[in-house]
Amino acid sequence: MTDASAQPQTSKHSGSLLEQDARTRRRNAKEARFKAYGIAAILVGVLALIVLLWAILSNGLPAFQRAIVQVDMTVTQEEFDAAEGTLFKTKEYEKLFVTALSSQMMAAGIDANFEGKALERLLGKVGGTIRAYYRENPDQIGEVVTFDLAAASRIDRYLKGSLKREDIGPDNRFIQPEDFDVADAMREAGLLKQVFDWNFITGVDTGVDNPGGAGIGASVLGSFFMMIVVLFLALPIGVAASIYLEEFAPKNRFTDFIEVNISNLAAVPSIVFGILGLAVFIQFMHLPQSAPLVGGLVLTLMTLPTIIISTRASLKAVPPSIRDAALGVGASKMQSVFHHVLPLAAPGILTGTIIGLAQALGETAPLLLIGMVGFVARYPDTFLGGLEGPNSAMPAQIYNWAARSDPVFTEKAWGGIIILLVFLLAMNIIAIILRRRFERRW
Amino acid sequence: MSAFWLLLLVLGIALVSYVLGRGRALSSAGGDIRNLHSLPVYYGANAALFVLIPSLILLMLWMVAQPLVVGARVQASIPAEAVSEGSTIGLVMSDVRRVADGLDLAVAQGVIEPSYATTSDTNLTEVRERLGDVGVALGSDISVTVLTAAQLLRETNASWYFWRTVLVVALALAGLGYAYSMTQKDFRARNTVERVILYLLIGAASIAILTTVGILFSLIFNTVEFFRIYPASEFFFSLTWSPSFGGGSELGILPLLWGTFYISLIALLVAVPIGLLSAIYLSEYASPAVRSIAKPLLEVLAGIPTIVYGLFALLTVGPFLVSFFGQNGHFGVNWMAGGTAVMTAGLVMGIMLIPFVSSLSDDIINAVPQAMRDGSLGLGATKSETIKQVVLPAALPGIVGAILLAASRAIGETMIVVLGAGAAARLSMNPFDAMTTVTAKIVSQLTGDSDFASPEALVAFALGMTLFVITLGLNVFALYIVRKYREQYE
Structure with a gap:
């Protein structure tokens, strides 16, 4: 005791306990810094998400709008007969249209002198459209018809603000500086306006000469057919495999081998599944190239591990007392599984399947290898044709558009992404609702 | 009929x-x-x-x-x-x-x-x-x-x-x-029927094996075919990649591997710190309210299809980087010739991998027993000292496993590099150069109308084989590490 009290105070903690010394301050500062790093990391992640979503929305939303020119026009029987009698028929209709447009612009107080070239720069070739309309609807001759004609893609982009007046040189053959004045004046007069572009959602892919008319509809259908194949193959096979592994499989080498295979397949890069599809389904089995059927088969093999893993989890969650009770009243093992365990696990299985389908819906790489990036400009006629005929899929169509140089296609690619994400969002919301509504905790 | x-x-x-x-x-x-x-x-x-x-x-x-x-x-x-x-x-x-x-x-x-x-x-x-x-x-x-x-x-x-x-x-x-x-x-009709059902179940479970066999056969047969018409030593050690469908192409894998690893490295440099730190914050510091908002937000990043990231790299990140590092850029350095570059693809792939790293690390950090934290805190360590000196060392094998899994994801990723990394195969140290990867070249060699007999098309299978072996090796190694670690605490 005396020794201890005789010692001089050499402890570092010489001051008051309530006062932080330099080392404690340093340690606390370190603590605060470390915590700040964590917050910063999360903020960076969330910021990346926000930037990504902002890029998608700001670039993609204009794809849903389209500039149209609305013109009321009357073609009399004599004019129709006269136009049909000439050699260049569409030229005649174009003249009629210019007259109608000019008179409406005059009425709106715009003094613009139209010649054929300027019209073509603003609207493309309209004569054919008008002629086709009157030939199909001869009863409309002599009546007032309102035509909604798609404006040229450059005018469209000018209205959306992605093309500036300064970007255009005087010797551009697609558009001239004075066209912008005309477009502005027409917009003032309400002749040129932006409308929601249904064609983008329901239409088909177009060539480079008509980028504005391209739509994603056919590839949505292609994706839909693939999802049908995936659903009808992956769900039964996945559930059957899970039931075997979870309820029946004895603990042996064969079972272990299956388990190892499933966990490895879950981590194999998706492009390898594309190679598998190319070699086995197309090279070896001679199934049709570019067909949603083959795409669906490849995506089935890819999603099976996901579905098996989630199905096994939900089978495992059913308490053993249910099985015991069923066996106790005389059910066979098979009956206890199919009559009692499976119905109780169904919500979990469905949730897992929907999430697996969502994953398959967004997958692109394997589809490129089995040729689903081709140019497809029509809807399939029959159900079988939809499965076997060449088609694209949403992500592959987006890739295809992104690879083209025209900025209009780039905009379409972003717009396609919005549609793809809407589908994914819907599927995930359904999965969440299913889980919330039906999940049981024992 | x-x-x-x-x-x-x-x-x-x-x-x-x-x-x-x-x-x-x-x-x-x-x-x-x-x-x-x-x-x-x-x-x-x-x-x-x-x-x-x-x-x-x-x-x-x-x-x-x-x-x-x-x-x-x-x-x-x-x-x-x-x-x-x-x-x-x-x-x-x-x-x-x-x-x-x-x-x-x-x-x-x-x-x-x-x-x-x-x-x-x-x-x-x-x-x-x-x-x-x-x-x-x-x-x-x-x-x-x-x-x-x-x-x-x-x-x-x-x-x-x-x-x-x-x-x-x-x-x-x-x-x-x-x-x-x-x-x-x-x-005994039920016994017969149930036996058939059991065989059907076994058959369904065996599809996993059949898929693996199918992958192996389709890769091996075509790879062997490729090496029959193209020397294997050239493929593995040549420094040039210049396929030409007219013949006389040089198909060395090294530039592709270099591009793959460079891009994956940058992706991991982005994803690992951000993912790990956010996992640490979410599991050790965050209140339940913050956690319930931030974790799903990060996981949204994992649910976005890779084609979206590819487009994001090509059209948003690429031009953005060029405006800083390119000609007449804000930094005036002229390092970057075009929007597609190793850096572009790497950054975007890093963003994609953040939730992957963070949710795996989150699980692993949560698996560290609370008693270890309590012991350290009881001895007077601050929270960050506890994390750095007790929790992370205990979780290290699992975290290494998670990083390896992320690396295998990065190596196998296709769409981001197809759109964001460029098409030129070159061996360069500049991260702002366009390079290409194994997966991007598989796509470019197998799309389009080429017959499967030419070395230019068959090389894709050899590339696929290489990719499969690398990713499989990484996965097996990672799972081995994770499993070994889990045995310690359970």
Whole structure:
């Protein structure tokens, strides 16, 4: 005791306990810094998400709008007969249209002198459209018809603000500086306006000469057919495999081998599944190239591990007392599984399947290898044709558009992404609702 | 009869068999189901299965065997001198098949009479025109040999189809008769049916094995084929990648591997710190409210398809980086020639991997026992000291496993690099150069119309094999580490 009290105070903690010394301050500062790093990391992640979503929305939303020119026009029987009698028929209709447009612009107080070239720069070739309309609807001759004609893609982009007046040189053959004045004046007069572009959602892919008319509809259908194949193959096979592994499989080498295979397949890069599809389904089995059927088969093999893993989890969650009770009243093992365990696990299985389908819906790489990036400009006629005929899929169509140089296609690619994400969002919301509504905790 | 209608017919017979089997079992029990061994539905199902299984197996085998056998027979009928110089018997046979298919189509559409398709003295150019009418374009003129071979093919196929129908239906009916005679009240129908179901379940579980086997076979066969026409030493050690479909291409994998690893490295440099730190914050510091918002937000990043990230790299991140590092950029350094670069793809791939790293690390950090934290805190360590000196070392094997899994993801990622990394294969240290990767080259070598015999197309399988081996190795190693670590605490 005396020794201890005789010692001089050499402890570092010489001051008051309530006062932080330099080392404690340093340690606390370190603590605060470390915590700040964590917050910063999360903020960076969330910021990346926000930037990504902002890029998608700001670039993609204009794809849903389209500039149209609305013109009321009357073609009399004599004019129709006269136009049909000439050699260049569409030229005649174009003249009629210019007259109608000019008179409406005059009425709106715009003094613009139209010649054929300027019209073509603003609207493309309209004569054919008008002629086709009157030939199909001869009863409309002599009546007032309102035509909604798609404006040229450059005018469209000018209205959306992605093309500036300064970007255009005087010797551009697609558009001239004075066209912008005309477009502005027409917009003032309400002749040129932006409308929601249904064609983008329901239409088909177009060539480079008509980028504005391209739509994603056919590839949505292609994706839909693939999802049908995936659903009808992956769900039964996945559930059957899970039931075997979870309820029946004895603990042996064969079972272990299956388990190892499933966990490895879950981590194999998706492009390898594309190679598998190319070699086995197309090279070896001679199934049709570019067909949603083959795409669906490849995506089935890819999603099976996901579905098996989630199905096994939900089978495992059913308490053993249910099985015991069923066996106790005389059910066979098979009956206890199919009559009692499976119905109780169904919500979990469905949730897992929907999430697996969502994953398959967004997958692109394997589809490129089995040729689903081709140019497809029509809807399939029959159900079988939809499965076997060449088609694209949403992500592959987006890739295809992104690879083209025209900025209009780039905009379409972003717009396609919005549609793809809407589908994914819907599927995930359904999965969440299913889980919330039906999940049981024992 | 086509396979589809035959299938429907067999299903119909199975339905009849179900009804008959069920009825016979009930009548043998005198209408009282308590006298039956199994429920009546099992007797019906048993009878239906006896119809379905043998006839469907026969149908399947037949569909595999018929093209092989008939093809070989027709091929044998083609005289050797009919194969012209520079052509092969295979090419002639594909002509024969096309003509035969065209004749089938033309008959089906009513363009030509069935008898016209079988007579031998037809006008060759006329046949060609008629086939053109139904949309079967034939490259060269049809020779007499090809036409006779095609007619032989159609005839043989027709008789085989006839016998297929007869045999399959006969087998189905035999199954029905056997099952009917077998069915009586003491027959253990449920056991038979359940055994069949069990085999079906085993079959479904074996599809995982079949998929792996399919992947291995499709990679190995084509890779071996590739190495037969292209030296393996060149492939593994050459420093140039310049495929040209005209021939004389150099297909060295090293530039591609370098691009792959460089991009993956940058992706991991982005994803690992951000993912790990956010996992630490979420599991150690965050209040439940913050956690319940921030964690799903980060996980949204994992649910976004890779094509979206690819487009984001190509059209947003690339131009953004160019505006800083490119010509006339804000930094005035002119390091970057175009939007597609290692940095572009790496950054975006890093963003994609953040949730992957963070959710895996989160699980692993949460698995560290609370007692270890309490001990450290009780000794006076601050929270960050506890994390750095106790929790992270304990979780390290698991975190390494998570990083390895992320690396395997990065190496196998395709769409981001196809769109964001560029197409030029080069060995360079500059992260702002465009480079290309193994996956991007698999896509570019296998898309488009190329025949699978050229080394330029076959190289994609060798690349795929390399990719498969690397990612599989990483996965197995990572899972091994994670599993070994888990055993310590459980």
